[in-house]
Amino acid sequence: MITRVWQSGEANPRMQPVWVAATLVFALLVLTACGGRPDSGALVINTEPAPDAKISDIMIVTTRERDSRPDTYFGGERSSAVSYAEASISVPPSHEPGQIEWPESLPGNPEKDFVARSAGYIADKAAFKRQINERLAALPPNKREIFVFIHGYNTRFPEGLYRFAQIVHDAKFEGVPVFFTWASRGTLKDYVYDLNSAAIARSALEETLVELTNTRATNITILAHSMGNWLLMETAVQAKPENRRRIATKIDDIVLAAPDIDIDLFKAQLRKLGKPPKPYTVIVSKDDRALRLSRTIAGGKERVGAYSDDQDLAELGAIVIDVTELESLDGAHHSKFAQLAQLRPEMRKTLSNSVVSSSADQNRGANLGNDLGSFVGNAAGTAVALPIRVITAPFTYGGGS
Template sequence: MRAGGRTYIVGACLFSLALLAGCASRPEAGALVSNATVVQGATSHDILVATTRARDDRPGTFFNGDRTSSLNFASIEVSVPPSHKSGNIEWPSSPPGNPQTDFVTRGGEFLDSDKQFIAQLNQRLKSQPRGHRKVLLFIHGYNTLFAEGLYRFTQVVHDARGSAVPVFFSWASRGKTLDYVYDNNSATIARDGLERTIRLLAASDADEINVVAHSMGTWVTVEAFRQIKISGLLPPGGKIGTVVLAAPDIDIDVFKSEMQRIGKPKKPFLIILSKDDRALGLSRFIAGDKDRLGASGDAAELTALGAVVVDLSDLKADDSTNHSKFAQIAEIAPDLRKVLARGIPKPRQDGPVSAATTVLTLPAAVLTAPIKILTAN
């Protein structure tokens, strides 16, 4: 096929994906205008931000989709309404929103240096006893505006009911479906910034750093860990906890290469996948029909690389692309942690098996379908 023909088809596919994602207006400039109104039953979350996005001084914006060579920091407080439904983001129809019914930003500030960032992090860690001071680091995916990533992370933090200090790493996505190549290049540029962020977290008073990355953000994450391994300057032993790769938009051959350099982690990577992920189907087409990690059908291959696989293929998605299922299971995070802590029992059967499987079934009020967890024998 001629290059022009393939470019046309890719453009048409991206346009179709944009239609699948819906036509509602998205939270761009001014979406994070402050609303400090106190509402009974609303819950506030203080989110620390490290980002390779450029600062944006327009009120209620903080950062835009442009790249910067420096690492910027901020602290932003987000309120979740008392009527919140697990897995959802209750977007305001217009800023600043109603804290009784909407996610709203209560306030925020830029932080001018690494030292300010670490000082705020350590201050928040003091609320937990030594030995239990945890950080949760989140890295968003492709086609994500800053406000979208911030509110999605807040939803996950709120629904998971954890005590870890939340830190949001945001790279310079334009938040436009047709800017896949720009986003991919921005993710490449962000590797150093994420490595630096991980090192800052490791140098803090945190006892454990858990990581959740989504979509194209998973590639940035694995690359950052690869760079850390190559440098030989590893974080203090035991500080890196669970690394979750949700709907990873990574060429499966690239992932194998990265893991060969990183080696089997002490704690297996947790890969959340779904075979019906339409966004990753498009990414596969753009990438020359190469499988994406987050839509892989070969769980045994992934477990052999040192991963635990959480298969959400049977779960009905809240979004039309089936690409954000990970956010729907945040509510069951405590149950999932218990299952993984106990270990997954090996199935009793005579012949050789490629992977042990357990099925986590929860009340229909929480999930409409069971999820499958697979690990190496």
């Protein structure tokens, strides 16, 4: 029966669920093709000397439940309370930008691998804030920055922590990095669980951003990835107006990397928030396989991070960095944003200048170049040839609601 239908070229409605299931299974296989992933015990401390390795000292805020297994700290289950911690992650001298050099076996080799140098819990919010202020006070006034990273769906605690260490290292960030990690189970089948965990974490993120605003920091940069963007945007929408205004006084950059947000929801969120004091930066890639799977789960609605209309996003008040043509270092094409970290100082300066110029000239949809060679070449002082498009639209600075 089935063979005859296929030979006739007619679709069999009864087979559609099978094809959907098969498509999802294939997508899961593609996304998990990279092999083993770190889990319990991944933060075992390594004390071997490696003089040329660079260490990132990361502060941690989480809605994850504490995990009693040795060298694990936090798992994928939710906690009703917010926890605080810190970790020092060593990046090897042989590190390649955009990569995480995971140890083949623990505790790893600090000359070749990312390894944990120290880790521990912090007693409470007051102690956490005190430590941040102490670190900020020890920095020169022009370096008193906080960099907040919010990870996405299907991310285990050590994965998000090591990814942030890579970004901090590659970006040559000298301020205080703060990792906000919510209760993702780190499995592809738990998309709905992760989405609900992100929803539960909104109040904790709002409180965290308010607390960071009340530190000695002169400015704050926020980078969210994948479903972390849904959490960030929904936190902004639900935040008390006075908190939103307070946080905005210290926000320097908001970068939305591969946002796993329904495009219609994103537009509704922007309408609710109004135009921000500075434009968001949105990193998109139309070949993002993880967002393709998310789109299937979400009823076929386009995700912002793989949206087909860069110009539409730009006219919503965003700077769009399209990395579709950039060769991905991961099979899912979902972490290309991490490859841009090494260009952060030049990109910040050039994007800031370009937005002012675009607004002054009123040039609709200015394209800043088809590769970063023309985009940041002068600022970086080096030849960079990455196939990246940057699209902006005229932007009038002003406050949101």
